Amino acid sequence: MSYTIQGRTGEWELVVGLEVHAQVISQAKLFSGAPTAFGAEPNSQVSFVDAAFPGMLPVLNRFCVEQAVRTGLGLQARINPVSRFDRKNYFYADLPPGYQISQYEHPIVGTGSIEIELADGSTREIGVTRLHLEQDAGKSIHDQHPTKSLIDLNRAGVALMEIVSEPDIRSPEEAGAYLRKLRSILRYLGTCDGNMEEGSMRADVNVSVRKHGEPYRTRCEVKNVNSVRFVMQAIEAEAARQVAVWEDGGAVMQETRLFDPGRGETRSMRSKEDAHDYRYFPDPDLPLLVLDEAWIETLRDSLPELPDAKKARFMQEYGLSAYDAGVLVAEQATALFYETVARGRDPKIAANWVTGDFFAALNRTGRGIEDPPVSAVALGQLLDLMADGTINGRIAKDVFEAMIETGKDPGAIVAEKGLRQVTDTGAIDAAVDAILAANADKVAEYRGGKDKLFGFFVGQTMKAMAGKGNPALINETLKRKLAG
Amino acid sequence: MLTDLTIEQARAGLRAGDFTAVELTMAHLHAIEVLNPRLNAYLDVRHDRALDQARAADAALAAGDARALTGIPLAIKDLFCTAGVRTTAGSKILEPFVPPYESTVTANLLRDGAVFLGKTNMDEFAMGSSNMTSAYGPVENPWKRRQDESAVLVPGGSSGGSAAAVAARLALGATGTDTGGSIRQPASFCGLVGVKPTYGRCSRWGVVAFASSLDHPGPFARTVRDGAILLGSMAGHDPKDSTSADVPVPDWEAACTRSVQGLRIGVPREYRMDGMPSEIDALWRQGLDWLRDAGAEIVEVSLPHTKYGLAAYYVVAPAEASSNLARYDGVRFGARTDGAELRDLYERTRANGFGSEVRRRIMIGTYVLSAGYYDAYYLRAQKVRALILQDFTEAFGRVDALLTPTAPSAAFGQGEKMDDPITMYLNDVFTVPANLAGVPGISVPAGLDPNGLPLGLQVLAKPFDEATMFTVAAALERAAGFDALPTLRAGGEG
Numbered sequence: 001m002s003y004t005i006q007g008r009t010g011e012w013e014l015v016v017g018l019e020v021h022a023q024v025i026s027q028a029k030l031f032s033g034a035p036t037a038f039g040a041e042p043n044s045q046v047s048f049v050d051a052a053f054p055g056m057l058p059v060l061n062r063f064c065v066e067q068a069v070r071t072g073l074g075l076q077a078r079i080n081p082v083s084r085f086d087r088k089n090y091f092y093a094d095l096p097p098g099y100q101i102s103q104y105e106h107p108i109v110g111t112g113s114i115e116i117e118l119a120d121g122s123t124r125e126i127g128v129t130r131l132h133l134e135q136d137a138g139k140s141i142h143d144q145h146p147t148k149s150l151i152d153l154n155r156a157g158v159a160l161m162e163i164v165s166e167p168d169i170r171s172p173e174e175a176g177a178y179l180r181k182l183r184s185i186l187r188y189l190g191t192c193d194g195n196m197e198e199g200s201m202r203a204d205v206n207v208s209v210r211k212h213g214e215p216y217r218t219r220c221e222v223k224n225v226n227s228v229r230f231v232m233q234a235i236e237a238e239a240a241r242q243v244a245v246w247e248d249g250g251a252v253m254q255e256t257r258l259f260d261p262g263r264g265e266t267r268s269m270r271s272k273e274d275a276h277d278y279r280y281f282p283d284p285d286l287p288l289l290v291l292d293e294a295w296i297e298t299l300r301d302s303l304p305e306l307p308d309a310k311k312a313r314f315m316q317e318y319g320l321s322a323y324d325a326g327v328l329v330a331e332q333a334t335a336l337f338y339e340t341v342a343r344g345r346d347p348k349i350a351a352n353w354v355t356g357d358f359f360a361a362l363n364r365t366g367r368g369i370e371d372p373p374v375s376a377v378a379l380g381q382l383l384d385l386m387a388d389g390t391i392n393g394r395i396a397k398d399v400f401e402a403m404i405e406t407g408k409d410p411g412a413i414v415a416e417k418g419l420r421q422v423t424d425t426g427a428i429d430a431a432v433d434a435i436l437a438a439n440a441d442k443v444a445e446y447r448g449g450k451d452k453l454f455g456f457f458v459g460q461t462m463k464a465m466a467g468k469g470n471p472a473l474i475n476e477t478l479k480r481k482l483a484g
Numbered sequence: 485m486l487t488d489l490t491i492e493q494a495r496a497g498l499r500a501g502d503f504t505a506v507e508l509t510m511a512h513l514h515a516i517e518v519l520n521p522r523l524n525a526y527l528d529v530r531h532d533r534a535l536d537q538a539r540a541a542d543a544a545l546a547a548g549d550a551r552a553l554t555g556i557p558l559a560i561k562d563l564f565c566t567a568g569v570r571t572t573a574g575s576k577i578l579e580p581f582v583p584p585y586e587s588t589v590t591a592n593l594l595r596d597g598a599v600f601l602g603k604t605n606m607d608e609f610a611m612g613s614s615n616m617t618s619a620y621g622p623v624e625n626p627w628k629r630r631q632d633e634s635a636v637l638v639p640g641g642s643s644g645g646s647a648a649a650v651a652a653r654l655a656l657g658a659t660g661t662d663t664g665g666s667i668r669q670p671a672s673f674c675g676l677v678g679v680k681p682t683y684g685r686c687s688r689w690g691v692v693a694f695a696s697s698l699d700h701p702g703p704f705a706r707t708v709r710d711g712a713i714l715l716g717s718m719a720g721h722d723p724k725d726s727t728s729a730d731v732p733v734p735d736w737e738a739a740c741t742r743s744v745q746g747l748r749i750g751v752p753r754e755y756r757m758d759g760m761p762s763e764i765d766a767l768w769r770q771g772l773d774w775l776r777d778a779g780a781e782i783v784e785v786s787l788p789h790t791k792y793g794l795a796a797y798y799v800v801a802p803a804e805a806s807s808n809l810a811r812y813d814g815v816r817f818g819a820r821t822d823g824a825e826l827r828d829l830y831e832r833t834r835a836n837g838f839g840s841e842v843r844r845r846i847m848i849g850t851y852v853l854s855a856g857y858y859d860a861y862y863l864r865a866q867k868v869r870a871l872i873l874q875d876f877t878e879a880f881g882r883v884d885a886l887l888t889p890t891a892p893s894a895a896f897g898q899g900e901k902m903d904d905p906i907t908m909y910l911n912d913v914f915t916v917p918a919n920l921a922g923v924p925g926i927s928v929p930a931g932l933d934p935n936g937l938p939l940g941l942q943v944l945a946k947p948f949d950e951a952t953m954f955t956v957a958a959a960l961e962r963a964a965g966f967d968a969l970p971t972l973r974a975g976g977e978g
Contacts, residue, residue, distance in 0.1 A: 098810020284697035
């Protein structure tokens, strides 16, 4: 089912392309040796190059180039052996040289693609048009002084990758899936931390609408949206606005807009008429960037297993469903955690525990996969205790809770609390007999055909045995005795 | 007089103990005190600092630890950032600017023991051919017309202060920068040797940028050999400048003593311009005869795209300048004129801070890069530039060096050629192609015009073959025996 917007005049199709600015993970800025630590004192991470002092010159940080190439390879994209840095000229107080060094005509990475997965299990390829390297600007702060604006240049000159998609996205859900997948790939590669709250990943959203089968209509760009949720909301709001404009007999004007999450609407920032003329031209301070093919191949060979490959392997190797595999590979650390738990054990039970009780525990404790409340090794030990019959599944849940609380390993908890499963048939027989004797009326009903009461007897027996009874033996015993 | 020495002689004298670096520096500081108020060649004289450096040089000499330039007093164009010493680029907008860093070229000179006397006047942001665009007043050329000693002539530009200082014996040598002829043309006007090395030879780091792809730091000196000595210290790979070339610096002093026997010298026929003064054409022929007599072979060559060079230059240079000069916005350093809001601040700061020639070039540069004009101007100019480089590459396939005049005239009077900018721009017609192509060039004083004003000849060579350039230049120098002196000079009649 494709996504459509129902208007007065019929159905409208959505056309979306995303431009993502991803901050490159690097100790130093793109063209200066200045550090890039987040949250440092304002203007403490600024070199004379960043502040554009007279006579200062940019020197390309080769590590940032490597990060961009690795990202391009991760997006199955063409790596351009020759690319060029251009100047994008405009005046602003947080742009010290009066130009941003970017790659306009000749980006370092050409076309690639990202496969997205949708809630209904289907997948789609979204084209990547290009990836280029550029500098970030500084930060202007307008609300700290009644008449003055304050400028923090810590971010000025930090390396960004601008990753531009084709206008292949057809629904807010697809946009969200694209961003999450891109973020996942970047994090696997270690080229961007993908943290949208800290601004290390930001999206500009190009939105247009059209009737089915039409060519593209005029698009608007919604700038600087800083969460996946807001991107999805912004698309919906902007598409609805455009449908209304067209259906009221108007025409959508090409312009830059901002999304106001509070009001759930976009508003105009500047129109095409007063758009900047950036006067792009090749930066004469920087020679062409020429990449060695052999070096590119070395980088290709050293790429980690990426989410798509890992997911396929999890499905094949561990027999997991596409959904479970997808959930487990979204973060590299989660996948590693899972594989540690699953190694040498039943992979499906491992997946159930990781995606079930373990994820719930992460949520509840507010801790991340890097600092989990229960280690993968300990969770594995718990699974071993179930597998060898030491404890049953119900008790395992209690042990798991105790592991979170105490940090002790599951074997110690079982020993301390005497939770070892009872497999002594004599004890089970006795417990079942007592329950049946105490509930003669229910026994009669069961035997009269009320099968559902079986669960009641299981529960009562388990309760009487403080949860430690072997469930299979209890079932078997109950069946035998109730039939009798 | 100590101020009349060449660097080569001063170096020998210092090492022999004939005089001290302090004495040599004092002689220059004294001459500056006498003549600079009239010439306006120095914007800033660093008396105490120079003497400190001279004392350090004497200590090094005494310790037998002399380097290439130990104790040699130099003048520094005010486009080079000098740590703790105000650097204005000849502009009001940088009037309060004291850089906290030292440019690579001046740091190299200091490393080799040079003494810095002060910072020299220049056309604002190196935009000019007469030193008339300086925000700190024009520079007087120390040379006078025989028939009209009262006329005040320009020293050329943009490195006019450096040229006047070296000509008037107010320094043994100086740094300059050459974007379209800004070293070679003032060298020609002031009877000096001026060297524009290959693009990438001398680091641009710490040099206030005018047009990044055309800016070349280089030296002024009174002899070819002195030029070779200075360039030897200034040059070298600098990882802080991405356009700096990682190539070895050869022994250029040795190149000055080699013979031109067997070298092929090209004469580009397109440099023979209509309306060129006959004495310049005659001097050019004379130069070719000198080289032929010394054993070189003279070959006519063609550089067919020369006639588009000036037009291409006056598109590319302003384009880059319009972007390079955007940083002078009053926000972080330099002069600021406050405004009601940001845009107002920019407009007032830049309107007050930049002179008319700089404003003109920013406007031209902004225009040629604008949407809709980029292809017709900037892109086309870059294509012309590629063709000019191709002209040189083809010519250098047949010859080892080229000989041309340096400038189409001798020094002109202050106020002349000011009616329209184009007349002034025409001064660069012979020098601009080498900037567009990045090939090395040198101007050598070769004769006098009928007014007794110096005229230079230009030698151009293959990229990174400054050695051949120095060999040819030294041969011309020997043949010319140029020994005329400017009227205004230390110990002179002025």
